[in-house]
Amino acid sequence: MSRCVIRGGRVIDPASDRDAVGDxxxxxxxxxxxxxxxxxxxxxxxxxxxxxxxxIETQATFQExxxxxxxxxxxGTAAAVAGGVTSVACLPETQPVVDNRxxxxxxxxxxxxxxxCHVFPLGAVTxxxxxxxxxxxxxxxxxxxxxxxxxKRPVANAEVMRRGLEYARMFGRxxxxxxxxxxxxxxxxxxxxxxSTLLGLGGMPxxxxxxxxxxxxxLAEMTGGSLHLMTISTAASVDIVRRAQGRGVDxxxxxxxxxxVLTDAELQTFDANCKVDxxxxxxxxxxxxxxxxxxxxxxVICSDHRPVPAEEKDLxxxxxPFGIVGLETLLPLCVRALIDSERLDWPALIALLTSGPARxxxxxxxxxxxxxxxxxxVIDPDLEWTIDPSKFRSRCSNSPFGGWQVRGxxxxxxxxxxxxxxxxDRV
Amino acid sequence: MSTTSDDQPGxxxxxxxxxxxxxxxxxxxxxxxxxxxxxxxxxxxxxxxSNQKLDLLxxxxxxxxxxxxxxxxxxxxxxxxxxxSADTIDFTSSGSSLSKGETFIDTARNIEAMGASLVVxxxxxxxxxxxxxxxxxxxxxxxxxxxxxxxxxxxxxxFTIRExxxxxxxxxxxxxxxxxxxxxxxxxxxxxxxxxxRVIVCGPSTLIPPRIEELGVEVxxxxxxxxxxxxxxxxxxxxxxxxxxxxxxxxREYTHFYGMNSERLKAARPDxxxxxxxxxxxxxxxxxxxxxxxHSVILDQVTNGLAVRMACLYLLHRCQVxxxxx
Numbered sequence: 001m002s003r004c005v006i007r008g009g010r011v012i013d014p015a016s017d018r019d020a021v022g023d024x025x026x027x028x029x030x031x032x033x034x035x036x037x038x039x040x041x042x043x044x045x046x047x048x049x050x051x052x053x054x055x056i057e058t059q060a061t062f063q064e065x066x067x068x069x070x071x072x073x074x075x076g077t078a079a080a081v082a083g084g085v086t087s088v089a090c091l092p093e094t095q096p097v098v099d100n101r102x103x104x105x106x107x108x109x110x111x112x113x114x115x116x117c118h119v120f121p122l123g124a125v126t127x128x129x130x131x132x133x134x135x136x137x138x139x140x141x142x143x144x145x146x147x148x149x150x151x152k153r154p155v156a157n158a159e160v161m162r163r164g165l166e167y168a169r170m171f172g173r174x175x176x177x178x179x180x181x182x183x184x185x186x187x188x189x190x191x192x193x194x195x196s197t198l199l200g201l202g203g204m205p206x207x208x209x210x211x212x213x214x215x216x217x218x219l220a221e222m223t224g225g226s227l228h229l230m231t232i233s234t235a236a237s238v239d240i241v242r243r244a245q246g247r248g249v250d251x252x253x254x255x256x257x258x259x260x261v262l263t264d265a266e267l268q269t270f271d272a273n274c275k276v277d278x279x280x281x282x283x284x285x286x287x288x289x290x291x292x293x294x295x296x297x298x299x300v301i302c303s304d305h306r307p308v309p310a311e312e313k314d315l316x317x318x319x320x321p322f323g324i325v326g327l328e329t330l331l332p333l334c335v336r337a338l339i340d341s342e343r344l345d346w347p348a349l350i351a352l353l354t355s356g357p358a359r360x361x362x363x364x365x366x367x368x369x370x371x372x373x374x375x376x377x378v379i380d381p382d383l384e385w386t387i388d389p390s391k392f393r394s395r396c397s398n399s400p401f402g403g404w405q406v407r408g409x410x411x412x413x414x415x416x417x418x419x420x421x422x423x424x425d426r427v
Numbered sequence: 428m429s430t431t432s433d434d435q436p437g438x439x440x441x442x443x444x445x446x447x448x449x450x451x452x453x454x455x456x457x458x459x460x461x462x463x464x465x466x467x468x469x470x471x472x473x474x475x476x477s478n479q480k481l482d483l484l485x486x487x488x489x490x491x492x493x494x495x496x497x498x499x500x501x502x503x504x505x506x507x508x509x510x511x512s513a514d515t516i517d518f519t520s521s522g523s524s525l526s527k528g529e530t531f532i533d534t535a536r537n538i539e540a541m542g543a544s545l546v547v548x549x550x551x552x553x554x555x556x557x558x559x560x561x562x563x564x565x566x567x568x569x570x571x572x573x574x575x576x577x578x579x580x581x582x583x584x585x586f587t588i589r590e591x592x593x594x595x596x597x598x599x600x601x602x603x604x605x606x607x608x609x610x611x612x613x614x615x616x617x618x619x620x621x622x623x624x625r626v627i628v629c630g631p632s633t634l635i636p637p638r639i640e641e642l643g644v645e646v647x648x649x650x651x652x653x654x655x656x657x658x659x660x661x662x663x664x665x666x667x668x669x670x671x672x673x674x675x676x677x678x679r680e681y682t683h684f685y686g687m688n689s690e691r692l693k694a695a696r697p698d699x700x701x702x703x704x705x706x707x708x709x710x711x712x713x714x715x716x717x718x719x720x721x722h723s724v725i726l727d728q729v730t731n732g733l734a735v736r737m738a739c740l741y742l743l744h745r746c747q748v749x750x751x752x753x
Contacts, residue, residue: 196636198613200574200608200610316558
């Protein structure tokens with residue numbers, strides 16, 4: 001097995017509170033204490049660069065099984081690695097749904113075959129994601145599901161959500177929920193506000209999210225269950241989560257970078273690539289989300305990677321599917337939203353992309369502590385580049401960020417000690 | 428193109444409009460709107476009143492793509508094109524791309540490949556003409572996109588008001604009814620505000636979209652409160668087909684508060700103008716005697732619609748020719 005060292009970089013490992021220039025030693029797929037005795041297979045210079053754990057995505061949608069023309073676990077994990085993401089939790093929005101043990105094991109097997117990075121399947125909370133009956137959560141967990149989620153389909157029935165939180169708690173698993181009252185967003189395309197009025201597009205009011213955030217927090221408090229609110233997007237949601245955490249409720253939350261850099265005004269172009277769920281909000285919501293990141297209320301940033309083929313994004317805006325393909329633009333968009341604006345420093349940002357997601361998912365990756373799996377990335381924090389969706393490794397290019405000039409790029413990626421990606425070798 | 432040339436047939440002097448597409452009145456300035464209205468006035472006298480066919484679009488192919496049922500607007504566009512000697516293709520299909528198996532963009536590109544250089548689009552989805560305009564070279568005319576805009580309807584409303592009143596200064600126009608689902612309301616608001624009118628939107632609170640005041644309009648919920656200060660009432664059709672859920676308890680209650688009847692007409696200004704974009708639901712938005720009475724300009728609107736659509740087709744074509752696009 002490979003023995004190597006990454007020398008002279010600014011090593012940032014929030015999990016072990018490390019931020020200093022130094023070397024990172026990789027031995028036989030794990031982080032070693034170094035210096036290693038004997039010959040090294042490789043030695044990499046990282047001076048002027050940031051060396052940190054590989055990033056962790058908490059909610060990607062890979063379309064396999066079901067719609068593998070749009071994305072597969074192989075193409076999705078290749079996209080992940082190109083974005084510096086070495087662990088991906090994938091939503092069970094597949095056909096068939098990952099609501100049984102065989103389906104979880106299929107995901108793990110396909111990830112094994114692809115061999116690009118770690119894949120952590122999420123199992124469904126309810127059978128076929130219908131929201132009626134609990135899925136076989138215990139067997140999903142035995143098959144390898146790290147958490148439970150019905151993906152973008154909310155568990156509308158409060159009784160089912162209550163029992164789900166209670167039952168998942170027995171297995172030490174968290175429920176990832178997309179909070180949105182379905183009847184308040186029926187026919188909705190974008191945030192309800194000035195721009196939905198101007199454009200005549202169906203509105204998705206902020207309150208549709210906030211009502212279920214409040215309900216879910218109450219149910220988590222009632223049951224002692226563990227709750228993760230997926231990609232919250234409104235000021236009141238942040239406030240409800242902050243107060244619940246203050247009372248000791250086990251609730252975590254994430255945001256996406258696109259909700260930090262785009263507003264609902266973007267829909268004026270009628271570009272379906274700006275159609276996302278939850279919708280892009282107005283400026284005041286963005287400020288509240290950033291405050292939630294700064295004070296630690298929100299501990300995860302995820303790309304919410306959601307591939308949609310061009311022919312479907314070409315449909316009428318109210319018919320086109322929601323989603324942005326995000327794994328390959330996760331880092332630079334975070335840099336723009338949070339580092340360039342001087343709201344966070346690099347260690348704080350990297351925590352939101354590594355140790356935070358690891359804690360929420362309950363996985364062991366995302367740390368450079370000795371003995372941990374050697375998932376390491378090298379970032380050039382100052383490299384300026386232009387986003388070109390046609391060069392994405394994802395099978396889809398549904399991104400509104402084509403042509404954006406951004407800063408910060410992943411230069412090389414190590415998974416289990418093997419160098420699996422480098423920017424200079426990129427074709 | 429920056430000036431109108433004297434040898435241009437049917438081209439009045441004054442302001443000009445040089446758009447590549449007509450997607451909405453939000454995009455146009457007061458001067459550009461005025462240029463279209465002036466051209467329409469010219470066509471009304473030179474062609475419609477004397478029943479003369481003009482040859483300004485001879486050899487040009489105009490495609491009418493109606494992805495949503497329409498009789499009035501489709502007929503009006505088709506006749507406007509024929510009055511200008513264009514060849515027309517009418518394509519009608521209801522339902523979204525998904526139900527047809529071909530995207531609406533592909534449909535339009537096929538029609539464009541048959542030689543159409545002016546494409547009139549009606550679609551149930553807001554923004555569909557904008558999406559199309561990015562994908563085809565032909566000029567796109569929005570003939571109504573969902574609940575977003577309906578620029579030619581607003582232009583004909585503006586034309587009708589201007590024809591009767593001369594100017595918009597000091598004029599109060601009240602748009603009544605389902606503002607939330609009305610593309611006619613949105614286009615009218617843009618046009619009327621740009622030309623200097625005062626605009627009141629009046630309807631049940633469930634049918635007034637959020638933050639509409641930021642467009643510079645006043646909001647009222649009782650027609651009787653604002654009728655006395657209104658010069659022009661535009662009675663929007665209740666969009667039964669666009670409403671999801673219950674926005675008001677019953678037609679009877681709607682008519683009770685917002686229906687224009689003889690009683691209300693007595694409380695209105697003596698010279699009040701009654702407009703309605705049609706098709707009207709007689710007995711709902713207005714009664715028979717109001718629709719057919721002396722204050723109604725509903726049929727003038729239909730005639731003027733023809734003149735306005737001739738103007739839009741012609742001006743877009745002229746822009747293509749002078750811009751080297753055709």
